[in-house]
Amino acid sequence: MHRVECGGASLGAPREVSMRLLIVAALLLFSSAPSFAQWQVRAGGNSLHNGAVDASGPESAQDRWFVPMAAWFGQPVFVEGDTVVTTWLTDAPMEERGVIVALHLTTGEVAWTRILPMDFPSDWSGYACAMRDGKVYATRAGNTNSSYLYALDAATGDTVWRSEDLVDFYVTEGPAFAANGDLLVPTPGSVTRIRATDGTRVYQSPRGGGMSGGFEPVVVGDTYYIRHGAVGDRLAAHDLATGDFLYWSTSIGTAQLGLFAGQDGTIYVPTDSSLYAFTDTGSSLTEKWVSPSLASCSFSTFAIGPDGSVYSYRVESGSVVVVRLDPETGLEIAASQPILNASSIVPGHMAVDRYGTLFVSNGQSELFAFNPDLSLLWERSVPRSEGGPSLAADGTLLVSGDTGVFAFLGTVFWDGFESGDTSAWSATVP
Numbered sequence: 001m002h003r004v005e006c007g008g009a010s011l012g013a014p015r016e017v018s019m020r021l022l023i024v025a026a027l028l029l030f031s032s033a034p035s036f037a038q039w040q041v042r043a044g045g046n047s048l049h050n051g052a053v054d055a056s057g058p059e060s061a062q063d064r065w066f067v068p069m070a071a072w073f074g075q076p077v078f079v080e081g082d083t084v085v086t087t088w089l090t091d092a093p094m095e096e097r098g099v100i101v102a103l104h105l106t107t108g109e110v111a112w113t114r115i116l117p118m119d120f121p122s123d124w125s126g127y128a129c130a131m132r133d134g135k136v137y138a139t140r141a142g143n144t145n146s147s148y149l150y151a152l153d154a155a156t157g158d159t160v161w162r163s164e165d166l167v168d169f170y171v172t173e174g175p176a177f178a179a180n181g182d183l184l185v186p187t188p189g190s191v192t193r194i195r196a197t198d199g200t201r202v203y204q205s206p207r208g209g210g211m212s213g214g215f216e217p218v219v220v221g222d223t224y225y226i227r228h229g230a231v232g233d234r235l236a237a238h239d240l241a242t243g244d245f246l247y248w249s250t251s252i253g254t255a256q257l258g259l260f261a262g263q264d265g266t267i268y269v270p271t272d273s274s275l276y277a278f279t280d281t282g283s284s285l286t287e288k289w290v291s292p293s294l295a296s297c298s299f300s301t302f303a304i305g306p307d308g309s310v311y312s313y314r315v316e317s318g319s320v321v322v323v324r325l326d327p328e329t330g331l332e333i334a335a336s337q338p339i340l341n342a343s344s345i346v347p348g349h350m351a352v353d354r355y356g357t358l359f360v361s362n363g364q365s366e367l368f369a370f371n372p373d374l375s376l377l378w379e380r381s382v383p384r385s386e387g388g389p390s391l392a393a394d395g396t397l398l399v400s401g402d403t404g405v406f407a408f409l410g411t412v413f414w415d416g417f418e419s420g421d422t423s424a425w426s427a428t429v430p
Helices: none
Strands: 020-022 063-068 078-080 083-088 099-104 110-114 127-132 135-139 147-153 159-167 183-187 190-194 201-206 218-220 223-228 234-239 245-248 267-270 275-280 285-291 310-316 319-325 332-341 349-352 358-361 366-370 376-381 387-391 397-400 404-408 412-414 426-429
Touching: 078 127, 078 387, 083 127, 083 404, 099 135, 159 183, 159 190, 159 201, 234 275, 275 310, 310 332, 332 366, 349 387, 358 387
Parallel strands: none
Antiparallel strands: 063 404, 078 083, 083 099, 099 110, 127 135, 135 147, 147 159, 183 190, 190 201, 218 223, 223 234, 234 245, 267 275, 275 285, 310 319, 319 332, 349 358, 358 366, 366 376, 387 397, 397 404, 412 426
């Protein structure tokens, strides 16, 4: 049994659940789903922040494993290969608060744990904020204080480097990645591109002010986008290679919500009451549509389905529902059953698989799986489910709550998958 002691609490070994093998009789056809196959960043899993993963998620709420990890509330879950990383946040003394935990995806066994050093008296709890290319990124920045960004070896938890610059993102924000793995990170009054190889600065580019919680950059091709302006009320485009400012939108309002983007390059900007869609023409940002059907949902994330459908939130009869919007017009296509009382301020989080199955945690106690038309597929209780849902490449769905980390079994393809021989595919399912 692997255990870690922290502030008098303990992290227990996983409880494994038996699985059975089902042979798939017909060859499954891939849809036009995006190519993302890891959960790399906090909001939306990828640098488009759109929640899309090229994997087949669970068709039912069948447990793969559960790791007891009593905490204040769930923390983001990242996954690459067989490594799952999250943060165990308890009321331990500040220098011990925020244990970064790596688990094996296949078993839930603990691979390693790590507590970041206190570099400044103002340092906050440590936490993991991203994962890519064999590195886990973590910091003690948060609650308006700046601190260093650490790159940890995903296999061991050892420090690879500490950033040259201090980072200054809110605890619900985090880095985005350039194609080569460099990080785009909010730093005091700027966005800094940090080399993935050694933590040094490539450039710093000014950013605007505004409310915390919405300053994660979105990377699309050779451009990154961020909230800009004195109060963060504009969408701005910057050259990804140089950081140079290119152009920005008219004032549209602000919110404690991050940007996200579709595979077609459309940039979506949620405000406190509306969701805007913008097209980058190469010389300007043009408003494509605006949808008024957005609930007040600070720190929530959104999703884009494989057909381009946009998944958002609105209030209906005193409750929050998920809505499916037409990507061309912004008009509502479908709405879900209620997922949350409208008076709640707990954020919703989304992930979507290659077939358009949408997974939504309401941040309180429920995890939902919806078909693309937002009819309910299944529902499961996960107390304080503010961490996740996150999808692994093998379809495992990961969610962190205040009792621990839950893994639900997705569809797993093998028998020639790696070699490209699809003639003998089979699948492990519940």
